[in-house]
Amino acid sequence: MPSATLEISAQPPEKLTGIQIDKTKTAAAGVPAVTNSLKHVYGNSGLLRGTAAMLKINQWKGFDCPSCAWPDPDDHRSAFEFCENGAKAIASETTKQRVTPEVFAQYSVAELSQWSDFEMDQAGRVTHPMVLREGETHYQPIAWKEAFDLIAQELNSLSSPDEAVFYTSGRATNEAAFLYQLFVRQFGTNNLPDCSNMCHESSGAAMMEAVGIGKGTVTLKDLETADTILIIGQNPGTNHPRMLTSLQRSVEAGATIIAVNPMKEAGLTGFMHPQQVKGVMGMSTPLATQFLQVRLNGDQALLKAIAKTLIEDGTYDEAFIREHTVGFDEYRTHLLALDWAELESISGLQRADMEKAARQCAGRQRKLITCWAMGLTQHKNAVATIQEVINIHLLLGAVGRESAGLCPVRGHSNVQGDRTMGVFEKMPEWFMDRLEQVFEFKVPRHHGWDVVASIRAMHEGRGKVFYALGGNFLQATPDTEYTAEALRRCHLTVQISTKLNRSHLVTGRTGLILPCLGRSEVDIRGNTDSFLTVENSMSVVHTSHGQLEPASPHLLSEPDIIARTAAAVLGDRSKVDWMYLAEDYDRIRDLIEKVVPGFEDFNVRVRQPGGFYLPNPVRERQWVVPGGKAKIKTHALDCVTTSAGQLVLQTFRSHDQFNTTVYGLNDRYRGIGNERRVIFMNPDDMKSRSISPVSPVDITSHFQGEERHARRFLAIPYDLPAGSCAAYFPEANVLVPIGSFADISLTPTSKSVIVTVTSSQP
Ligand SMILES: Nc1nc2c(c(=O)[nH]1)N[C@H]1C(S)=C(S)[C@@H](COP(=O)(O)OP(=O)(O)OC[C@H]3O[C@@H](n4cnc5c(=O)[nH]c(N)nc54)[C@H](O)[C@@H]3O)O[C@H]1N2
Ligand SMILES: Nc1nc2c(c(=O)[nH]1)N[C@H]1C(S)=C(S)[C@@H](COP(=O)(O)OP(=O)(O)OC[C@H]3O[C@@H](n4cnc5c(=O)[nH]c(N)nc54)[C@H](O)[C@@H]3O)O[C@H]1N2
Ligand SMILES: [Mo]
Numbered sequence: 001m002p003s004a005t006l007e008i009s010a011q012p013p014e015k016l017t018g019i020q021i022d023k024t025k026t027a028a029a030g031v032p033a034v035t036n037s038l039k040h041v042y043g044n045s046g047l048l049r050g051t052a053a054m055l056k057i058n059q060w061k062g063f064d065c066p067s068c069a070w071p072d073p074d075d076h077r078s079a080f081e082f083c084e085n086g087a088k089a090i091a092s093e094t095t096k097q098r099v100t101p102e103v104f105a106q107y108s109v110a111e112l113s114q115w116s117d118f119e120m121d122q123a124g125r126v127t128h129p130m131v132l133r134e135g136e137t138h139y140q141p142i143a144w145k146e147a148f149d150l151i152a153q154e155l156n157s158l159s160s161p162d163e164a165v166f167y168t169s170g171r172a173t174n175e176a177a178f179l180y181q182l183f184v185r186q187f188g189t190n191n192l193p194d195c196s197n198m199c200h201e202s203s204g205a206a207m208m209e210a211v212g213i214g215k216g217t218v219t220l221k222d223l224e225t226a227d228t229i230l231i232i233g234q235n236p237g238t239n240h241p242r243m244l245t246s247l248q249r250s251v252e253a254g255a256t257i258i259a260v261n262p263m264k265e266a267g268l269t270g271f272m273h274p275q276q277v278k279g280v281m282g283m284s285t286p287l288a289t290q291f292l293q294v295r296l297n298g299d300q301a302l303l304k305a306i307a308k309t310l311i312e313d314g315t316y317d318e319a320f321i322r323e324h325t326v327g328f329d330e331y332r333t334h335l336l337a338l339d340w341a342e343l344e345s346i347s348g349l350q351r352a353d354m355e356k357a358a359r360q361c362a363g364r365q366r367k368l369i370t371c372w373a374m375g376l377t378q379h380k381n382a383v384a385t386i387q388e389v390i391n392i393h394l395l396l397g398a399v400g401r402e403s404a405g406l407c408p409v410r411g412h413s414n415v416q417g418d419r420t421m422g423v424f425e426k427m428p429e430w431f432m433d434r435l436e437q438v439f440e441f442k443v444p445r446h447h448g449w450d451v452v453a454s455i456r457a458m459h460e461g462r463g464k465v466f467y468a469l470g471g472n473f474l475q476a477t478p479d480t481e482y483t484a485e486a487l488r489r490c491h492l493t494v495q496i497s498t499k500l501n502r503s504h505l506v507t508g509r510t511g512l513i514l515p516c517l518g519r520s521e522v523d524i525r526g527n528t529d530s531f532l533t534v535e536n537s538m539s540v541v542h543t544s545h546g547q548l549e550p551a552s553p554h555l556l557s558e559p560d561i562i563a564r565t566a567a568a569v570l571g572d573r574s575k576v577d578w579m580y581l582a583e584d585y586d587r588i589r590d591l592i593e594k595v596v597p598g599f600e601d602f603n604v605r606v607r608q609p610g611g612f613y614l615p616n617p618v619r620e621r622q623w624v625v626p627g628g629k630a631k632i633k634t635h636a637l638d639c640v641t642t643s644a645g646q647l648v649l650q651t652f653r654s655h656d657q658f659n660t661t662v663y664g665l666n667d668r669y670r671g672i673g674n675e676r677r678v679i680f681m682n683p684d685d686m687k688s689r690s691i692s693p694v695s696p697v698d699i700t701s702h703f704q705g706e707e708r709h710a711r712r713f714l715a716i717p718y719d720l721p722a723g724s725c726a727a728y729f730p731e732a733n734v735l736v737p738i739g740s741f742a743d744i745s746l747t748p749t750s751k752s753v754i755v756t757v758t759s760s761q762p
Pocket of ligand 1: 376
């Protein structure tokens with residue numbers, strides 16, 4: 001077919017790839033994790049480059065693993081501080097394959113858009129800056145200088161700086177993020193949406209209001225000495241595998257783990273340590289001893305049931321509540337009035353099991369830690385639900401002391417650091433004041449757009465230039481076809497990227513790809529190789545030192561790209577010497593120190609092995625909220641509701657992907673091989689719809705009278721509560737309505753999509 005008539009597809013192809021079904025696993029890791037890591041690394045990167053990369057991950061003088069944000073041990077490092085999925089991330093970045101100008105000349109954008117996400121990842125690293133000019137079918141190479149001039153021309157011809165959108169994905173380092181937000185604010189806008197808007201925004205919003213800080217309050221040592229660890233809405237075996245090593249240590253030291261999840265994820269039930277004899281022999285350490293198979297979004301009812309039990313049993317910490325909190329009386333009255341039958345029906349759990357969990361949390365010394373991730377954050381009532389988690393901790397005084405506290409487990413390796421650096425559409429006034437003092441410019445104070453607001457603005461023509469520091473905006477965001485249209489209506493879309501993705505193919509009138517160095521690569525500044533810094537999920541700031549030869553001599557570092565953009569766009573409007581800063585990252589760090597609290601002596605302290613902890617007032621039982629006391633918040637009991645015949649769909653990750661990057665087609669622990677277009681369903685829900693196992697179905701989502709469709713998914717009977725089902729993102733994102741987002745945090749409700757499922761028409 002001639003490429004001119006082929007349409008540019010915003011979605012992965014509907015093609016099925018030949019499913020193979022295996023048993024679901026009851027323990028994570030073990031030998032298959034090691035063999036799989038090796039397969040990915042050596043298959044993609046080759047023996048020498050692969051081995052060099054693997055030996056440098058998460059070492060004191062190595063680079064930070066670009067996969068998750070789980071912390072590294074404070075006091076020791078083994079030779080292999082990585083996991084199967086870290087290995088896949090590295091293999092994907094250090095691959096020998098290249099997307100060169102020749103590849104772009106060979107395939108039109110429309111042809112590339114027929115590739116699956118897996119094929120795009122396999123294609124390798126982008127080697128040259130590329131431009132897709134208006135009316136053209138193919139990307140062409142462009143000189144860096146010309147690219148920056150083009151950006152400057154588009155941005156400077158907007159009628160207001162607020163017509164531009166500057167997105168950030170959570171892999172950007174502290175130095176890149178700091179320079180970026182400075183550039184964007186000097187340009188004149190706070191339109192700084194980030195992946196956090198779709199991720200832990202609900203956690204940040206809930207915690208800020210209740211305890212005055214939006215970050216986790218525990219360290220690895222706390223986790224390893226806790227009595228009870230609640231893991232809610234998280235799949236650590238796939239998404240935070242190094243956490244399993246910590247959990248194993250906790251269990252061996254006597255901790256009890258309670259898991260709350262609609263799916264019996266392998267990494268919650270057992271762990272075979274791949275570097276210990278026992279694990280290699282296939283013997284697993286049992287992890288969760290209580291598994292609460294909650295309905296999708298039934299957590300609030302469960303958490304209230306736990307709190308109610310604490311009140312009815314009188315096992316709360318009265319002295320702590322009196323001294324440190326407000327709101328107890330109202331909460332107590334609310335809990336006592338709740339009806340057990342209703343709590344049971346909403347959560348899908350038995351009263352006795354919920355009481356048992358409560359008594360475990362209150363037992364011994366109330367050393368409770370709660371870990372949570374996307375299973376709590378991506379629902380309409382996410383903020384309220386997370387505040388129920390906080391309430392339980394406040395009732396028990398299980399916060400701000402050793403071995404207890406709140407642990408939102410972050411996703412992207414530096415998503416937390418990017419926020420600390422000011423990437424946020426509504427940074428607090430004190431931060432803006434400091435920027436103004438240090439850099440002597442008028443900082444825009446009106447709030448900017450988050451992800452959903454940005455998409456809407458671009459769709460309505462109010463947002464005209466889209467610039468992305470990493471990520472894959474089109475596929476990470478909800479409502480794929482709506483978002484695609486939003487991007488197409490832009491004058492210019494710019495993507496700073498390492499690998500080819502679908503956001504490169506659905507562009508504005510002009511599209512630019514600016515290829516950058518990855519974490520693993522040497523970054524020469526002056527005559528020496530330099531390092532960058534990141535902050536992990538437990539607020540440790542440390543270095544990341546690239547080691548490998550860059551994938552192409554034409555790549556620039558992220559700070560360099562931002563500095564050159566800023567210099568071209570702002571010219572003499574800015575007093576900042578951008579190129580001087582990009583020459584030596586110590587200079588950027590000196591400026592960070594002047595603006596961001598907790599970074600005193602940044603350049604000295606970050607050079608210490610392991611880095612340093614940022615201050616965390618909650619750990620000192622200081623509540624930086626109006627009134628100075630932690631807030632016990634009372635919310636009416638609430639849950640997503642469906643009509644007859646409808647199900648609630650969650651969109652989540654398979655074992656072989658990192659967000660929108662698809663490393664492979666298997667989801668080993670859930671027993672799925674070689675297929676991504678699957679929907680996991682309760683067997684009774686399948687029977688009542690006359691859907692036979694592994695047959696093709698179509699999914700329709702329903703929201704305020706609108707329908708959205710996803711076709712040809714294979715229905716997999718699975719052990720999950722009736723009324724709940726699950727499919728992978730990004731394939732299922734087309735079903736997530738743009739108008740459906742969480743109260744307060746505005747996070748898209750990717751885990752509670754109302755759907756109907758019917759057999760596909762042949
Ligand atoms: N290998 C790998 N690692 C990653 C990522 C990746 O894609 N691949 N992504 C990174 C990022 S950015 C993030 S944010 C994290 C994501 O880490 P997770 O939050 O673990 O990611 P999800 O796959 O979305 O899984 C959500 C889990 O919550 C459960 N769940 C869904 N809805 C509910 C609910 O209503 N209640 C409860 N109790 N549970 C529910 C699901 O069954 C699933 O086990 O991982 C990070 N690490
Ligand atoms: N339906 C549904 N949607 C979701 C979610 C869900 O659970 N369900 N989860 C949400 C969550 S938690 C998140 S965090 C977002 C993720 O959203 P994003 O962060 O936007 O997406 P990623 O898939 O992580 O981005 C991958 C791309 O980043 C680029 N990249 C990789 N490394 C680097 C680097 O070092 N530098 C630069 N500049 N680019 C790099 C590559 O080109 C790659 O294609 O997705 C969200 N979307
Ligand atoms: Mo995330």
